[in-house]
Amino acid sequence: MSTTDRSCKKVCSVIFCEAVAIYGVIVAIILQTKLEATKQPFHPDSMRAGYSLFASGIIVGFANLLCGLCVGIIGSSCALSDAQNSTLFVKILVIEIFGSALGLFGVIVGIIMSSQATWPTAVLA
Template identity: 85%
Template sequence: KRSCTHRYCFAVCIKQDQRSRHARGTVPTSKERGVREEQIVKKIFATMVGSSSSWSTALVKISPYTFASIGIAISIGVSVLGAAWGIYITGSSLIGAAIKAPRITSKNLISVIFCEAVAIYGVIVAIILQTKLESVPSSRIYDPESLRAGYAIFASGIIVGFANLVCGLCVGIIGSSCALSDAQNSSLFVKILVIEIFGSALGLFGVIVGIIMSAQATWPSKG
């Protein structure tokens, strides 16, 4: 419906332009008509979406503390989501397989520990990012250095949060397969555990890059 409305507005604008030109006795050439139609399209698009400069101005006017706080929230929130998701996948398979093979319960708890470590990564990075926040005079909140610090903390939180989300899913799926394989053949446990260790290393990559990124967050001095 929206696209039909836009086409209708465009057609109405073209008709009105043609009528005004005919009333003045001036018939536009094909080139002039094309330029005029392009101008009308730009006006309609600017009315519906807004110019790019307005969006960039709005983003710059957002406080860097807002970006920093969102980054901290994403760091811990998405990491805990990944850990909970992984524990859910591993735990459900482990409980189901333990009914037929109770011996696998103790060994496969290590998969749950690996998933829990993902949440710990997020908590540690969130604490580090929290220590990066500093008070800045109101006159210098929108300085380039303040914006850079806010964006750095925001990017660090996104990197750590989503890296741990994927890591938690990876470890959870591998841990689920490990529990089912161990219930069938106990010799497969150590081999699959090696794969699980490599999967848990994915979260460490995000933590390392996130800490390096947060080191770029320097706020302007009060002096």
């Protein structure tokens, strides 16, 4: 096995971690487009929309944090096991893919929660 082939295998974990970072950027852009200025800051709809966007960001952030930890730990064990026995690489890579799915689940939940943010349209007297 060549040195280039081994280094390409070690980069897989970095690619998964960068995908998690892209998930955060995508959700940040979605949340930014949902923000609106309102003349009724303490209206129940305004508060619900604000808390919905806040909770969406928190959920995506924590899901990506845990996903990054999971991918990092599995990635280091993948590199160590590949150094010992190269037949284990694909098996551990599948586990790493399942670990990176945690971030994707967080993004899906965050998008669903942010879609619930509706700002009041009518001005109450």
